Structure formats: structure tokens, C-alpha cells
Amino acid sequence: MAEQNEKLHIVVFPWLAFGHMGPFFELAKLIAQKGHKISFVSTPRNIHRLPKVPENLQPLVDLIQLPLPRVDKLPENAEATVDIPHHLIPHLKQAFDGLQQPLTMFLERCKPHWIIYDFAPHWLPPICSQLGISCIFFSIFSASALYYFLLDHYTSKARVSAQNKGFPDEHYETNESGVSDVFRVLETTNSAQASAIRTCMEIEAASLKLLESIYSKPMIPVGLLPPSLEFSEDSNDENWDTILKWLDKQEKGSVVYVAFGSEVRLSDEDFTEITKGIEMSGFPFFWVLKKQNTSNVELQDLVVNNSGTGLVWRTWAPQMRILAHKSVGGFLTHCGWSSVNESLLVGCPLVMLPFQNDQFIVAKLMEEKRVGFQVQRSEHDEKFSRESLANALKAVMLEKTYKSEAKEMSKIVGDKELHQKYIDDFVEYMEIHKPVLKD
Known part of the structure; x- marks a missing residue:
């Protein structure tokens, strides 16, 4: 029983876009509500732009700031995609890759059980393997989108299909960061112990089954992470x-x-x-x-x-x-x-x-x-x-x-009980499959 009640330490590491950081932050808070410790890692400016952590969760959620390395062509204080025009995003990825060393040092120091990461840090899985930290890839995209994106690499005729769905050539081509977006996604998904997807069976059961048919690891729906309708934070805005x-x-x-x-x-x-x-x-x-x-x-x-x-x-x-x-x-x-x-x-x-x-x-x-x-x-x-x-x-x-x-x-x-059940099942997966940490 004591082992079952052991609290986990989970590092959360999103890509530098608010469309990614938002869902990662919501997921982090929901896991913390189950009593587990969260280290949410991003750059200083992005951390300061996040909503406040609810008071009851503040003891469980640490916001970890890692300074973004300077890269030529990136404007000063550019730490998210919202800060730059589209053509500079590969340079932001290059700067993001420069977080490898400081993040490694942080992981060595805090020794978490799990790290939940985004598509971008293709260099992270080998580091986690060496440190004995288990990895989960979190897709902020729908199951349908993830399926079409990955389909190209499992069937020979899918490339045209995927591109017709809206994925441009630039995702398949090596950019200024030194690798392609497809390479990043494949490295992060294939090296993860499981993938968590922002969806639910009630809306995307067919796509989840298709994903499982081409992917040999657990695909875990975590619900839609719907925002609160209470509107307390901006009531006086x-x-x-x-x-x-x-x-x-x-x-x-x-x-x-x-x-x-x-x-x-x-x-x-x-x-x-x-x-x-x-x-x-x-x-x-x-x-x-x-x-x-x-x-x-x-x-x-x-x-x-x-x-x-x-x-x-x-x-x-x-x-x-x-x-x-x-x-x-x-x-x-x-x-x-x-x-x-x-x-x-x-x-x-x-x-x-x-x-x-x-x-x-x-x-x-x-x-x-x-x-x-x-x-x-x-x-x-x-x-x-x-x-x-x-x-x-x-x-x-x-x-x-x-x-x-x-x-x-x-x-x-809007079914809170439904989406809470998805979070409960996801957290239970991490509790059951937690690694034995190395000294």
C-alpha cells in the first residue's frame, strides 16, 4: 500500500508556442490535483506569461526557468512563436535545442520519475534513457491529425494523402535547426514509453483505433482538457x-x-x-x-x-x-x-x-x-x-x-466527470509503470 501511495515527480516540457504551452500547463495542473509533484520547464519570459498556478496547487507545481540560448537572427526577448514571424521559427527551434545541456543538468539534479514532452526535443529520449527516466510524448493535436502525420512513415502511399490534409513540404525538409519537423516527431514518439493524446473516445474513437493499428505503444487519451467556465480570473478585467x-x-x-x-x-x-x-x-x-x-x-x-x-x-x-x-x-x-x-x-x-x-x-x-x-x-x-x-x-x-x-x-x-476519468486513468498508468529511479 505504501508503494502504491508513493507520489511521483513529473517534469513537463512543452514546445515554445502558446498553443502547446497552454494544454501542457492544463495537463500539469490536473496531474498535480492528484497529489503528484510537477516541474513545468520553459524559458523565463514564457513562464512569466503563464496564468497563475491556483493557490492550492502551488506547493506541488514548480515553474522552472531555463534561459533560452542566444541564436543569430532571433530578435532579443523572442522566446515563443508568437514573438517572431513564421520564417524565423526554425531559428527558435535551434535555440530550443540549445536547452539540452541545462535541461540535462536539471534532470540529473532532480531525478524525476517521468518526463512528459512535446514533439520538438528529439535529443531528449537518449538522455532520459541514460538517467532512468521514463518518457511520455504528449500530442496537443487531435488523434486524427497525429494519425495522418505519422501515416506517411508507415505506408508507402500516405505522403500525398498527408500533404493533401494540409501538411506542407516544409515539415519534411531539414531546416535551419539542422533537422526536419518529421524527424523530431518520429524521434520523440518512437522513443516514448507511451503517447498521451488530447482527445476522447466519444469524439475520436475511430482515429484512436487507427493510431493504435500503426503504433505499437500505448496511445492514451487524456480527455480534451476543457477550460473552466467559472471565469474567476478575468472577472474584473x-x-x-x-x-x-x-x-x-x-x-x-x-x-x-x-x-x-x-x-x-x-x-x-x-x-x-x-x-x-x-x-x-x-x-x-x-x-x-x-x-x-x-x-x-x-x-x-x-x-x-x-x-x-x-x-x-x-x-x-x-x-x-x-x-x-x-x-x-x-x-x-x-x-x-x-x-x-x-x-x-x-x-x-x-x-x-x-x-x-x-x-x-x-x-x-x-x-x-x-x-x-x-x-x-x-x-x-x-x-x-x-x-x-x-x-x-x-x-x-x-x-x-x-x-x-x-x-x-x-x-x-463539458462533461467534467468524463474528462476527469481520462486524467485518472492516465495518472494511474504513470503510477503503475513508474520506473525505479537510479541513485
């Missing part, structure tokens, strides 16, 4: 007060919420087609338009539609609170897995405009579930038009099917 006043003036279910995450950068053409498409649809909109989302087109070029009102928001906005507001009837999204889950948590249907990588796979999955409508792209050049965007907006905002199916899906995404 001035941004929210301003947004709330605007939303309260709009009719129920009439507003399109528009946001494309922190990674998508719109071309001039895409920006123009989106603005004109929203205008053509006639719906009021709330658009979170951060600098990194936009091209060289001036903001003044955004036309407020004639039949309603529009609000463009240039700084951080509380996405969950906006999606949950009664005036919001649809979410125009790039289909990042986190954004999709946040929208479905509150039963808000999706207008899906994917741009890259797993976003196309998530859009296809959600289209099959009838919780959203994908903006049609031309087969000739894969571009979308203002007309196709306006049609998608009208379909989701006016047809009741998408709203009702999204409401049904919210019962799964």
Missing part, C-alpha cells in the same frame, strides 16, 4: 467590461466571433476576402485582430458592414467569455484544436477556415460531426472567396442544425 457592453447591445445569436489564433498570419488577399465576406453576410462581428494575424493592409481598409455593427479588437480578449455570451451565434475560426474545443464547450457552432497543418483535418472531423461548415476553397488554387465565406457564415448563423449539434457536442466537451 477592463477589457472584458468594454467588450461586454458592446455584446450586450447585440441581438441574441446574431454576432459572429472572429479569431484565427496566434500563429496564423493573413495575406493581403485573405484579409481582403475575409473583410468583404463578413460585409456580404450582413452579420455583426467581433474580430480579434492581433498584429501577427495581419498583413500590410491597413486596418482602415476593414469595412464595417451596412446592416449591423462590427468591432475590431487589437489586444488580448477573453475568448471563452465571448464565445459563451448569448449574442454570439457562430465562431469564424482557423480550426486550431484548442479553439474548436472552447467553442464546442459552450455549444457555439463553427464557421471553419483552416489555413495549415492539422487545421484541415480538424475541420473535416467537425464537418462530419455537423457542428460546423467549412468555407469552400477552389480546387484549382485552393483559395477561398468572399462569396464562399459569406455562404458559410449564412449557413451556420441561419441553419438550426449546426447550433443544435454543437449544443449536443457541448455535453461531451
Whole structure:
């Protein structure tokens, strides 16, 4: 019994992107709630940008800061993908690889039972093997996306299929960091004792079974890590007060919420087609338009539609609170897995405009579930038009099917007991299979 109750020490090491750090942080807190010690490792600036650790978990969650090595071409204070343009990301990976030595020294010192890592540290598994630390690869992507990404390396004809799903050539090519993204994923997944996936059987049972069919190690769904709907942390936020006043003036279910995450950068053409498409649809909109989302087109070029009102928001906005507001009837999204889950948590249907990588796979999955409508792209050049965007907006905002199916899906995404059971099973796996630590 004493051995069963032994508390684990688990190191959590995400890639330097907030779309990755967020789910890793949520997973870390959920494991800590089970009484296990967590060391969350990232760079100083990223650690300071994380939400506060809840007071009751502070004794169990240590935030470990490892300074990011300097690399030519990376701007000063650039410690995450949000800090740099897309073409500099390989240099960020190069800097990330420079964390090998300080992380090794930390692991030698603290001797954890497990390390839960992301796709990027291809150099980490041999170090863990030498130190007797067990590894788990954590996929922040859906099971469907991970399956299509790995499929290329298990069947000879899959490369074309995977690329058609939105994975560009750049993932297969060696970049300035010295290796390819595919190499990183293969090294981290193949060397892990198990893979944890941010999904659940209720939504992705078929994809999980397909993954298990090509992968010889445990594939453990950890649930969707849905955020809290209590909104305690930002209840006094001035941004929210301003947004709330605007939303309260709009009719129920009439507003399109528009946001494309922190990674998508719109071309001039895409920006123009989106603005004109929203205008053509006639719906009021709330658009979170951060600098990194936009091209060289001036903001003044955004036309407020004639039949309603529009609000463009240039700084951080509380996405969950906006999606949950009664005036919001649809979410125009790039289909990042986190954004999709946040929208479905509150039963808000999706207008899906994917741009890259797993976003196309998530859009296809959600289209099959009838919780959203994908903006049609031309087969000739894969571009979308203002007309196709306006049609998608009208379909989701006016047809009741998408709203009702999204409401049904919210019962799964918002089922706290269901997702807690996935966490319980995952933690139990780590407890049962914990390594015997070396002296």
C-alpha cells in the first residue's frame, strides 16, 4: 500500500508556442490535483506569461526557468512563436535545442520519475534513457491529425494523402535547426514509453483505433482538457467590461466571433476576402485582430458592414467569455484544436477556415460531426472567396442544425466527470509503470 501511495515527480516540457504551452500547463495542473509533484520547464519570459498556478496547487507545481540560448537572427526577448514571424521559427527551434545541456543538468539534479514532452526535443529520449527516466510524448493535436502525420512513415502511399490534409513540404525538409519537423516527431514518439493524446473516445474513437493499428505503444487519451467556465480570473478585467457592453447591445445569436489564433498570419488577399465576406453576410462581428494575424493592409481598409455593427479588437480578449455570451451565434475560426474545443464547450457552432497543418483535418472531423461548415476553397488554387465565406457564415448563423449539434457536442466537451476519468486513468498508468529511479 505504501508503494502504491508513493507520489511521483513529473517534469513537463512543452514546445515554445502558446498553443502547446497552454494544454501542457492544463495537463500539469490536473496531474498535480492528484497529489503528484510537477516541474513545468520553459524559458523565463514564457513562464512569466503563464496564468497563475491556483493557490492550492502551488506547493506541488514548480515553474522552472531555463534561459533560452542566444541564436543569430532571433530578435532579443523572442522566446515563443508568437514573438517572431513564421520564417524565423526554425531559428527558435535551434535555440530550443540549445536547452539540452541545462535541461540535462536539471534532470540529473532532480531525478524525476517521468518526463512528459512535446514533439520538438528529439535529443531528449537518449538522455532520459541514460538517467532512468521514463518518457511520455504528449500530442496537443487531435488523434486524427497525429494519425495522418505519422501515416506517411508507415505506408508507402500516405505522403500525398498527408500533404493533401494540409501538411506542407516544409515539415519534411531539414531546416535551419539542422533537422526536419518529421524527424523530431518520429524521434520523440518512437522513443516514448507511451503517447498521451488530447482527445476522447466519444469524439475520436475511430482515429484512436487507427493510431493504435500503426503504433505499437500505448496511445492514451487524456480527455480534451476543457477550460473552466467559472471565469474567476478575468472577472474584473477592463477589457472584458468594454467588450461586454458592446455584446450586450447585440441581438441574441446574431454576432459572429472572429479569431484565427496566434500563429496564423493573413495575406493581403485573405484579409481582403475575409473583410468583404463578413460585409456580404450582413452579420455583426467581433474580430480579434492581433498584429501577427495581419498583413500590410491597413486596418482602415476593414469595412464595417451596412446592416449591423462590427468591432475590431487589437489586444488580448477573453475568448471563452465571448464565445459563451448569448449574442454570439457562430465562431469564424482557423480550426486550431484548442479553439474548436472552447467553442464546442459552450455549444457555439463553427464557421471553419483552416489555413495549415492539422487545421484541415480538424475541420473535416467537425464537418462530419455537423457542428460546423467549412468555407469552400477552389480546387484549382485552393483559395477561398468572399462569396464562399459569406455562404458559410449564412449557413451556420441561419441553419438550426449546426447550433443544435454543437449544443449536443457541448455535453461531451463539458462533461467534467468524463474528462476527469481520462486524467485518472492516465495518472494511474504513470503510477503503475513508474520506473525505479537510479541513485
